[in-house]
Amino acid sequence: MNIASDSSLWRRLKQRLARALLYIALIVISVIWLLPLISVIFTSLKPEGEIYATTAWMLPRAPTLANFVDAWQTVIGNFINTVLITVPSSLFSVAIGSLGAYAIARLRLPASQLIYLLIVASITIPFASIIPSLVRLLDNIGLINTIPGIILVHTAHGQVIVVFLLARFFATIHEDILDAARVDGCSILGIYWRIVLPLSGAALAATFILQFTWIWNDYFKALVIVPQKTNAPITVGMTLLAGQYAGKWHIRSAAAIIATLPTVAIFLGFQRFFIRGVTVGAVKG
């Protein structure tokens, strides 16, 4: 065997080895990442007697869905609240934000750049730091402890991200299309309604889904604005279970899964829209 082939063999072996090590490392990380989820899923399927008797990574011996029935009956009210809060909040924030984004991206208005910057920069304000004033404000307008109150706050706070994403997207719509419409006599609102919105279906859906997920998953705002069990969303409702179901980790695990499934499902269901809206904006620009 000559030296040249020997060294190339050695190099190939080294490459193979490096690749194998890379895979092993990634698989180890992935398993570690999945363990918390596996532990909760297994726990949610175990009858009460098993949760301390078996280890958290062991499959249930007698799997049961009874925990999900129990959890569902307990959290259904809060689950409905979450839907009542999330759906209108995400709809309103996208509808209102799309108007603002259109004006910012497509109409030359004095100071519109400054306004845009001020809106986007609001992302740096910690929610905690405005709490004392926000509570007072909502109290003054009679919306503290009400679902309309939290819808209003989510809609307002959602503007920052909705305007940011949609203004970016609207700016990518080709000028010729808009010019043609303008020459044909379309008004400012007509162009928004007949050209910009229809062309942006996917971006609007993507932004909506994003808002939906964030609002669905919100805990802090709800805790401040609607902390009582009657109108709290499921994220807050789950923590209220802690007292009632102390130690009943199997039922609380089931509640946690119920609280999480919808966001995962909606992401997967709307995947197509989501991708289209996001990539069009990302590729151009």
Added chain:
Amino acid sequence: MEKKGYFQAMQDWHTVLHSAVCRIKRDTYIWHLSSSTSILVGYLLMLPTVALVALFWWYPLLEVLYASFFNWDGLSPLQHFVGLANYRTLLFEDPYFWNAVKNTLIWSAMYVTIPVVIGLVAALMLNARIGGENIFKGILYLPSAISFAVVAFIWGWMYHPAGGLINQMLRALNLGVLAQPWLASNTFVLPAINIASSWVHVGFALVVFLAGLRSIPDELIEAATIDGASQWQTIRHILIPLLRPAFTVVLGWTLMLSVNVFDQINILTKGGPGRASEVLSIYLYVKTFLEHQAGMASAVGIIMFLLAAAGGILYVRQMISQEVTA
């Protein structure tokens, strides 16, 4: 439209959000609005957005600044002006405030290292264009779709002294001596909750770093390899320096988030044991709702805003200056 995986979409989304151009280019305007009617229509379109942001972000922030100079219970009108007394009390008389500052800084220090380092390493590994990339990326990104309220629950169970997976594993590996009541320990409570949060945050760091790596031209790396640079030298002297914009975005965003941290800590420990995990947001929440010292809480809020703005300026400046990478 080509079909892409869900997690590809997530990455694309993050690319748009975190590395996109903030400023809209002038030449995208369709009208040089001349008539005053059309200018009016333009402002009317903007009005609801601006009114909402002004009423629920800017106004409360300004009012909190104003209220921080008052002795205020949060309910009655602002009457007892006390000047800088709230700040003085916080800075010079209240050890619990400094405890909260210390815990927030410890939290930030951990949050800008643990998930960022893991995310960077994972991105460098996935950048090798290996099969199954989307599956690995998906698994690491998956926790980002879960509410922190649920994440807190999941990790509360992981850390459970008896039934939790971590102590059970330690015992199974004959390392039972290392088992801890993690969340009830003064030493371990903050790192433990930080690891739970990092479990979520790694996905974000990963996708931003990966997008950054993918925007580096292959020729640069090839040239380095031809010049005899080792893999490590390529990473150290070419990839990492070129990832600067990605680092700015990740670190800026992470700093902002770390000042905001509330959900996980409030659910898992409410700042306990004692005050071992009490960060500024928890301190503010307690001051507002339990101690009814909203004036003092407002001063805390302003200090939090200044801390978050430090990270935020990095982040927003990067967004404004940078061209689209995807």
